[in-house]
Amino acid sequence: MxxxxxxxxxxxxxxxxxxxxxxxxxxxxxxxxxxxxxxxxxxxxxxxxxxxxxxxxxxxxxxxxxxxxxxxxxxxxxxxxxxxxxxxxxxxxxxxxxxxxxxxxMLANYAYRKREYSNAHQIFSLYLDDEVLSGQMVHGKLLFGANGLAGNWGHIALPWPVDFELEARECGCGRSGCLGAFVSRAALTQEYHLLTEKTVAAEEIFSQSAKGDIIAESAVQIFEDRLARGLAMVINLCDPDIILLSGRMSHYDRLLVNIPRKWPGYIAGRIPETRLIAPFPSExxxxxxxxxxxxxxxx
Ligand SMILES: [Zn+2]
Missing domain, CATH: 3.30.420.40 (ATPase, nucleotide binding domain)
Incomplete structure (x- = not known):
């Protein structure tokens, strides 16, 4: 037990x-x-x-x-x-x-031990919800690091920013421009607010974009592009076999198609073989x- x-x-x-x-x-x-x-x-x-x-x-x-x-x-x-x-x-x-x-x-631990991913040498796991939390697993062992910061992706600055993109994106750590401040539920709401001055929950923005709303679609595309850049950096640094997405910001099939398509622009040399998966479709x-x-x- x-x-x-x-x-x-x-x-x-x-x-x-x-x-x-x-x-x-x-x-x-x-x-x-x-x-x-x-x-x-x-x-x-x-x-x-x-x-x-x-x-x-x-x-x-x-x-x-x-x-x-x-x-x-x-x-x-x-x-x-x-x-x-x-x-x-x-x-x-x-x-x-x-x-x-x-x-x-925890989800990387479960996926490695119980599901079809036990042959993965390295899993990078990203939980996208109100909080952005992450973890790294190598050969079935979770890495914590000397400071407990291994895989602390949310507090790395958004890579390849366009001008002024890192400004006015306050993160809980006190800086502006951390990845966590771009890809959480609140971040998508903030992006949509910048475009429309309306406050709408992240799930509703995804739902509106699926119904053809151009502004909601634009906010979701910006979210996807930022997530793709952040994950391309992970591939450049750690080169995991699998990137596992979870949390309420991961429950959309379009992410699994659109994000890997953007990677070659940020990864030198070749199309990466890293698989992007979201095996936990509900809360x-x-x-x-x-x-x-x-x-x-x-x-
Ligand atoms: Zn931060």
């Missing part, structure tokens, strides 16, 4: 997964307002999930940037956890070993795969 927790901005999911890969327990609760309330609630749910206390390690999927060593969260947009030393606090509260990784890392798929990936991290 393995135990996994998935923390997103509103909900905490908890699962116990049997050795056969079935859900032996699945529960969730809405996150409370304060961190002091959160820890006892989580302890309560973990005792329901594992009443005998036989599970010694828990994998936690966390949709935020954090230090893998201390577990300190760096995510102002997630005020409940921002600045908290989640790993140490969970270990003390639950009396179990805690392993934390972000959803991009439910992402949730299950994150929990499995987290449980497998705890193996």
């Amino acid at each position: 393995k135990c996994a927790i998935r923390l997103t901005k509103n909900i905490c999911d908890i699962a116990v997964i049997s050795d056969d890969g079935d859900f032996a327990f699945a529960g969730c609760f809405f996150l409370p307002e304060s961190y002091a309330e959160f820890l006892p609630l989580l302890c309560q749910e973990i005792s329901k999930a594992d009443p005998s206390g036989h599970i010694h390690t828990i994998g936690v999927s966390l949709a935020a940037n954090f230090s893998p060593a201390s577990g300190q969260i760096d995510c102002p947009a997630f005020p409940l956890l921002h600045g908290q030393r989640l790993k140490a606090d969970l270990q003390a509260a639950l009396n179990r070993k805690i392993l934390i990784a972000n959803p991009a890392q 439910e798929d992402v949730k299950k795969a994150c929990l499995f990936g987290a449980a497998m991290l705890a193996e």
Whole structure:
């Protein structure tokens, strides 16, 4: 039996997964307002999930940037956890070993171990949602790096910018022009607002573009071009076999066609063989795969 927790901005999911890969327990609760309330609630749910206390390690999927060593969260947009030393606090509260990784890392872990991608030497995984989170896996091993920053793609500047493109794109890190500030859900809304002065959710912009709205299509094309440039840089640097997209900004088949078409313009020498995949087409798929990936991290 393995135990996994998935923390997103509103909900905490908890699962116990049997050795056969079935859900032996699945529960969730809405996150409370304060961190002091959160820890006892989580302890309560973990005792329901594992009443005998036989599970010694828990994998936690966390949709935020954090230090893998201390577990300190760096995510102002997630005020409940921002600045908290989640790993140490969970270990003390639950009396179990805690392993934390972000959803991009958990999904790469799941894809490598459970799906048809186990022959990939290197996977670059990108979670595009409210947060832009990423991870790198080499020969089935997640890289964390000396500073916990391996594959921290969201805080690299958008490559090959046109004039003034990097300006007025504030990122949570305090700089302007980071990739995360161009390809998140909010970034597409911002782009559309620049064109129309209307505030529209990213999903609606994709939907309008599919119905033939020229302005929405233009915003989506700008998003695709920036994502393609950012991923071309990954191929130039790491040359992964697979780039795995996930999160609500990845649920569109057009990305898998349009983005690789743009790569040859940014990659010297040849058409890359890197495969762009988005194997988790719904939020439910992402949730299950994150929990499995987290449980497998705890193996
Ligand atoms: Zn940044």
